[in-house]
Amino acid sequence: MTVKNSNVVERNTIDPLKLAALIHKTKDISPAVQSNLLVPLAKSTKLASIHKQSQQLLKSEEHPTGLDERTSPRLDKKTNGLLLEAQKQITILIEDRMALYPSAKKNKMFSLKYGSPESIKQLSITKIFSSLRANKPQQFIPIENLNFFGNQVNTLKKPKFKKIPDAKNCKL
Secondary structure, rough: OOHHHHHHHHHHHHOOOHHHHHHHHHOOOOHHHHHHHOOOOOOOOOHHHHHHHHHHHHHHHHHOHHHHHHOOOOHHHHHHHHHHHHHHHHHHHHHHHHOOOOOHHHHHHHHHHOHHHHHHOOEEHHHHHHHHHOOOOOHHHHHOOEEEEEEEEEOOOOOOOOOOOOOOOOOO
């Protein structure tokens, strides 16, 4: 029994033209074949709800909702404009800080270092920039006592400890 060297070579090599044709055929799958589902959307309520949610997410990514919803209606136009600009910058800062962490643990690690994004947004604009270790632009001075949503933040400092009575006023 003899083995021909030419047969061995032919079996172990792949013809680049055949490979390119094979790849080209797999890319050209018709949309009709792709859209055939095992269960039609009309017959499965779970599948229909998942499809609806994914479509809503795609629409929201294409047309992101403006930050106007988060502004306070009692603020004037100039303050609302400043607040919108601050919201954009704060959102970018939070996203940039979160992007530094691995995707699986970014929320947890961000929360450990800075606090949760929801709790950060409840702080005043000045404290938000300082907690994110960023410089607050001078243009935000008129809104520095507002939080992310345009509500006034109580700036009174509460004492951490109760005042110790003087020794003269103590009754024994």
